Amino acid sequence: MDPLTGNSMLNRSPVAIYDSVAEQYDRERSAATYEQRLEIYRTLLDEHAPTARRVLDLGCGTGTFTRLLADRGFDVVGLDASREMLRIAVGSERPQRSAAVRYVHGDFIELPALGKFDVALTVGEPFNYLKDEAELVHVLRNVAAVLDSPGLLIFDVLSRRSFTRMTKVPHVEEVAGVIRVIKGEAEDDATHINVRERRFSPHGDLWKLVTNVHRHTLFDSDAIRRCASQAGYAGVQLYGIRQGRLQDRFDDELHAWCIAVAWKQ
Numbered sequence: 001m002d003p004l005t006g007n008s009m010l011n012r013s014p015v016a017i018y019d020s021v022a023e024q025y026d027r028e029r030s031a032a033t034y035e036q037r038l039e040i041y042r043t044l045l046d047e048h049a050p051t052a053r054r055v056l057d058l059g060c061g062t063g064t065f066t067r068l069l070a071d072r073g074f075d076v077v078g079l080d081a082s083r084e085m086l087r088i089a090v091g092s093e094r095p096q097r098s099a100a101v102r103y104v105h106g107d108f109i110e111l112p113a114l115g116k117f118d119v120a121l122t123v124g125e126p127f128n129y130l131k132d133e134a135e136l137v138h139v140l141r142n143v144a145a146v147l148d149s150p151g152l153l154i155f156d157v158l159s160r161r162s163f164t165r166m167t168k169v170p171h172v173e174e175v176a177g178v179i180r181v182i183k184g185e186a187e188d189d190a191t192h193i194n195v196r197e198r199r200f201s202p203h204g205d206l207w208k209l210v211t212n213v214h215r216h217t218l219f220d221s222d223a224i225r226r227c228a229s230q231a232g233y234a235g236v237q238l239y240g241i242r243q244g245r246l247q248d249r250f251d252d253e254l255h256a257w258c259i260a261v262a263w264k265q
């Protein structure tokens with residue numbers, strides 16, 4: 001037995017990763033971050049889709065953002081590939097509000113039939129798990145097919161700045177009794193990074209170690225524009241996020257996240 005860890009596990013697929021962290025996921029995230037994100041998305045919705053009602057939350061996870069949207073009066077479908085994340089989402093739902101929220105188990109790479117929406121969105125960068133530009137184009141096309149006209153897709157991705165930072169600076173934190181050590185390793189092609197997240201939690205006299213390897217694809221501003229155009233969107237506008245605030249122009253080197261707003265006619 002490992003002298004440090006009584007038990008260890010390695011997850012590489014997003015489903016295995018999120019199934020394994022689902023129980024702790026909400027404890028490791030602050031409500032304030034979601035409120036901040038909500039303000040940003042509301043600003044974008046007010047500007048680009050002020051009459052939107054039906055929203056598809058792609059990669060909804062435990063549904064925190066889904067619920068915030070429903071609280072603001074949107075009819076929301078939350079889709080996620082992790083059954084464990086969805087189990088928490090469904091368990092957190094208030095019965096009296098269930099008409100406005102529906103959770104669906106599914107993969108956004110092969111989007112199931114879900115009806116039509118005014119807006120589709122992502123929060124928490126799930127599209128960085130897509131393996132390359134061809135897969136992003138495929139997903140963007142499928143999403144366009146479930147959007148009414150005019151319809152809007154808002155998706156967030158990590159920027160080149162975040163990728164570089166993750167390879168240079170290991171991140172160590174302790175939240176809710178779990179110690180996380182996070183470090184990225186770039187692949188040779190410069191568009192992929194393997195973010196190794198080591199999670200230590202107490203396990204009797206020893207530690208349990210779970211290692212999650214998040215393989216992320218970098219979609220920089222050129223790639224996003226190219227993919228949106230190939231997928232048939234009429235236009236795309238890129239916004240940056242810096243220190244939690246929306247910037248009306250995105251810079252790959254300056255901003256930690258990009259939020260892409262793509263519209264179909």
Ligand SMILES: C[S@@+](CC[C@H](N)C(=O)[O-])C[C@H]1O[C@@H](n2cnc3c(N)ncnc32)[C@H](O)[C@@H]1O
Nearest residue numbers: 014018059060061080081082107108123124126
């Ligand atoms: C970082 S979490 C974000 C969850 C949620 N949106 C939030 O902000 O808390 C990413 C989520 O995307 C989901 N995901 C990743 N790839 C997916 C795919 N191909 N189809 C559906 N869900 C996916 C994961 O299961 C996970 O719940």
